[in-house]
Amino acid sequence: MELEFLKSLAIIFGVSAVVVFILGRLNIPSIVGFLIAGLILGPHGLELIRNVKDVELLAEIGVILLMFTIGLEFSLSSLLMSRTAVFGGGFLQVSSTIATVAGLSYIFLKQDTNVAIFYGFLVSLSSTAIVLKLLQDRAEISTPCGRMSVGMLIFQDLCVVPFMLLIPILAGNGGSISDIAVIMLKASVVISLVLFAARWIVPHILHQVVSSRSRELFVITIILLCIGTALLTSKFGLSLALGAFLAGIIISESEYASQAKSDILPFKESFSGLFFISVGMLMNVDFFRANLSTVVSIVCIILFLKAATGMVSAAALGQPMRVSINTGIYLFQIGEFSFVLAVAGKGAGLLTEYAYQMFLSASVLTMILTPFILNLSPSVSAWLVARTPLKRLEQIRSRREGEAFHLKRTGHVIIIGFGVNGSNLARVLKESGIPYVILEMNAVTVKRMKKKGEPIYYGDGTSSEILHKMGIHHAKVLVIAISDAAGTRRIVQIARHENSELHIIVRTKYIAEVDDLVRLGANEVIPEEFETSIEIFSRTLHHYHTPRNVITGHIDNIRKDSYSVLRTVELPKKHLAERHEFLKDIETDTYLIKEGSPIEGYAIKELNLRAKTGATIIAVQRKEKVNHNPPSDFIIKQGDVMLFIGKRGDINLAIEYLEAGRFI
Numbered sequence: 001m002e003l004e005f006l007k008s009l010a011i012i013f014g015v016s017a018v019v020v021f022i023l024g025r026l027n028i029p030s031i032v033g034f035l036i037a038g039l040i041l042g043p044h045g046l047e048l049i050r051n052v053k054d055v056e057l058l059a060e061i062g063v064i065l066l067m068f069t070i071g072l073e074f075s076l077s078s079l080l081m082s083r084t085a086v087f088g089g090g091f092l093q094v095s096s097t098i099a100t101v102a103g104l105s106y107i108f109l110k111q112d113t114n115v116a117i118f119y120g121f122l123v124s125l126s127s128t129a130i131v132l133k134l135l136q137d138r139a140e141i142s143t144p145c146g147r148m149s150v151g152m153l154i155f156q157d158l159c160v161v162p163f164m165l166l167i168p169i170l171a172g173n174g175g176s177i178s179d180i181a182v183i184m185l186k187a188s189v190v191i192s193l194v195l196f197a198a199r200w201i202v203p204h205i206l207h208q209v210v211s212s213r214s215r216e217l218f219v220i221t222i223i224l225l226c227i228g229t230a231l232l233t234s235k236f237g238l239s240l241a242l243g244a245f246l247a248g249i250i251i252s253e254s255e256y257a258s259q260a261k262s263d264i265l266p267f268k269e270s271f272s273g274l275f276f277i278s279v280g281m282l283m284n285v286d287f288f289r290a291n292l293s294t295v296v297s298i299v300c301i302i303l304f305l306k307a308a309t310g311m312v313s314a315a316a317l318g319q320p321m322r323v324s325i326n327t328g329i330y331l332f333q334i335g336e337f338s339f340v341l342a343v344a345g346k347g348a349g350l351l352t353e354y355a356y357q358m359f360l361s362a363s364v365l366t367m368i369l370t371p372f373i374l375n376l377s378p379s380v381s382a383w384l385v386a387r388t389p390l391k392r393l394e395q396i397r398s399r400r401e402g403e404a405f406h407l408k409r410t411g412h413v414i415i416i417g418f419g420v421n422g423s424n425l426a427r428v429l430k431e432s433g434i435p436y437v438i439l440e441m442n443a444v445t446v447k448r449m450k451k452k453g454e455p456i457y458y459g460d461g462t463s464s465e466i467l468h469k470m471g472i473h474h475a476k477v478l479v480i481a482i483s484d485a486a487g488t489r490r491i492v493q494i495a496r497h498e499n500s501e502l503h504i505i506v507r508t509k510y511i512a513e514v515d516d517l518v519r520l521g522a523n524e525v526i527p528e529e530f531e532t533s534i535e536i537f538s539r540t541l542h543h544y545h546t547p548r549n550v551i552t553g554h555i556d557n558i559r560k561d562s563y564s565v566l567r568t569v570e571l572p573k574k575h576l577a578e579r580h581e582f583l584k585d586i587e588t589d590t591y592l593i594k595e596g597s598p599i600e601g602y603a604i605k606e607l608n609l610r611a612k613t614g615a616t617i618i619a620v621q622r623k624e625k626v627n628h629n630p631p632s633d634f635i636i637k638q639g640d641v642m643l644f645i646g647k648r649g650d651i652n653l654a655i656e657y658l659e660a661g662r663f664i
Helices: 002-025 030-041 052-073 076-081 083-108 113-124 128-137 144-171 177-200 202-211 215-235 240-252 257-282 285-290 292-316 321-330 336-348 353-385 390-402 420-432 443-451 464-469 485-498 511-520 528-543 548-562 609-613 648-660
Strands: 413-416 436-440 456-458 477-480 503-508 524-527 587-592 616-622 625-628 641-646
Touching: 002 030, 002 257, 030 128, 030 257, 030 353, 052 128, 052 215, 052 240, 052 257, 083 113, 083 144, 083 292, 113 144, 113 292, 113 336, 128 144, 128 257, 128 336, 128 353, 144 177, 144 240, 144 292, 144 321, 144 336, 177 202, 177 215, 177 240, 202 215, 202 240, 215 240, 215 257, 240 257, 257 336, 257 353, 285 292, 285 353, 292 321, 292 353, 321 353, 336 353, 353 485, 413 420, 420 436, 436 443, 443 456, 464 485, 477 485, 485 503, 485 511, 503 511, 511 524, 524 528, 528 548, 548 648, 587 648, 609 616, 609 648, 641 648
Parallel strands: 413 436, 413 477, 436 456, 477 503, 503 524
Antiparallel strands: 587 641, 616 625, 616 641
16 A cells, blocks of 8 residues: 555656656746646546545645745734735625626526525635745735735635535535534634734744754644644634644744745645646546537636626725736636535535536636736736726726825935835935835835825826826936836836936846846846845955955956846946946045034145045035036035045045045
8 A cells, every 4th residue: 555655656756747847848837737747647637646535635735835834924914914905805806706606607507596606606716825826936925916816815715614614505404604603703713822822822832942953843843833723723614724824824923934934845845736736637638628618618707707806806995907907817716625615515416517527627727727827917907907998997096096196396216115125215315315205005004104204105106197196207216116026017117108317226036137127218227136145245255354345346246247237335336438448447436524524624635635545536516516626725514425536446545544534
C-alpha cells in the first residue's frame, strides 16, 4: 500500500514537472500546468493514478498551507481595515450572484426554486486558492483591487458553512434555520477566541520557543498552530482553509512571521501544486468533448455574470470603475469549495449526474482560464472605462469626487499613493516648504490624514478628470508610489499626455518594468528590488569604514550598468557629459546654508574654496533669485543654496571643508 502510494507520488511529480516545464517555456502559468497534469493523470485521462483519495488528502494539506502563508501576509489591523470589503462587498457579491443565477435557472431552465437557489450557491463562490496565489505572484494583494477581491473571498469562505447547512433544507431532508444560527454563533465564538490568542497568547508562546534556539522546535510549533487552528475551526463547522488563514493572521501579529513564512514556503509550494492537480483529475474529458458547445456557453455566462456582480458590488462601495471591473474579473471563476457543495448537493438530490458533470467541466475550465483572463484584466478594464455609458458614469463620479478639491496651486508636487514612500515624501516636502497634494484610494487613510491637515484627496489616478482636479497642467513634479503596476502605467501615460513638461518619478517593484515606464513617459523610475541591494551593500561598505566617495562611485557604476534613471538620497547630480563629452567627469551638487553654519556672513573670496578643494561656486540661490557667477565679495547668508561644480571627490571635500569651518 505504502509502495503504491509512493509510486503515485513519483508519477504525479514527474508528469507535473514535465508539463509545467513545457508550458513555462510558453509563458503559461504553473497553475494551468498543474490542472492539465491532473487531466492527464486522472481517472478520466490516462488513468495513471487510480487512488485519487490519497492525492486529495495531500491536496487538502496543500490548501491549508497555502491559506496559512497567505494569512502570514496579513495583519489583524489590515484585516479589520478590510471589514467593509469583507462584509459589505462580500455580502453584495454573494447575494447578487445567488439571486441572478437562481432567477435565470428558474426562468430559462425551469428548475424548482430550491434547486435554482442551490445553483446560485455553487456559482457564487470563487477560487480563494487560485486568486490569492495569482495576487501574490503579481504582488497585487495590497492594491485596491487586491484588497477588495480578498475581502470578498473571505466572506465567500465564511458562507460555505451556512450553505452546507442549508442543503438538507433545500432538499427537504430536515434541518432548520435555528441549527444554522447555533452553528454560526459557535463559529463567531471560535473566531473571537482565535483573534484573542493572536493578541495575548501566541506571541508569548513563540517567544519561549525561539528562546530555546531550536529551529526544529520552531518549525514544529508553527505547523502545530497552523493545523491545530484549522482543526479547531473545522470542529465548529468552519472550513479547514479558513482556520489555516486565521492561524496565519495570528502569527503575522508577532515578529516571527518572516521566519515562519520562509520555513513553511517549501512545503506550501509542493502541496498546493497537488491541490490543483487533484482539481484537474475531477474533470471528465469524454463528457467535456461530447458537450463542448454547452460547457463553453456555460463558462461564458458564468464569466460575464460573475464579473458583472463583482463589479457592481465593488462600485456600490465607492470603488472607481477601473478597480470595480478588475475585481469582478478576478472573481469570475468557480471556487474549490463549490466542489464540496456539489458533492453534497448531488447526494441530497439537488443535482443530477448530468448537471454534476456539466458543473465540474465548466468549473475546471474557468480555473484553467483564470491566469489568462487576469493578465487581460488591466487592458479590458481600461477599454471598458473608455466606453460609454461606463465612461459617463466614471466622469460623473470623478466630478463628484473632485468637487471638494478646490486646488489653485502651481508648481506643486502631486503624490499618488500614501504608503510609506508617499508619507515620507510628504513630510520632507512640508519641511522644505514645497507645495504638494496627495491622491489616495484608501478611504480610511484619506479620512484619518485629512483630520491631521494633510492636503489629501480620495480618487483614482488613472482618471484624467481626477488628475485635472489635482492640477496636473500646473504641477511641476508627479510622484507615483502605488503597488498597482497596470494602474501606474496608465497614470504615466495620461499624465505625460496632459503635461509634456511634467517631471514624472515612479516607484516600481521590479527592474523589468523600468524600460516600459520610461517609454510611456516617466522621467525617473526607481526599482525597489535593485535599490534595496544598493542600500545593503552601501551599509556593508560603510561598516568597514570605506570612504563615502568610494561607495558613491560603486553605486553610480552599478546603476549605470543596470538602469539609466538614477535615485539618490542626496539631490540628483547633473552630469555635464549629457552636453559635452569632454566634461564627462565633471558634476554639480548643491549645499544649503543652515542656521548656525560657519559659512554665514563670509564673502566667497574669504572661503578660498577652489584653492583648498578644487570645487567652484558657480551660483547662489537666495529665495527666488539665482545669482549666477556671484562676485568674490558676495556675502553668504542663512537660507542660501550654493551650487558647486567639480569632480565628485572635490565636491565631497568642499562640503567637508565648509562644514568643518577650516577657512576660519
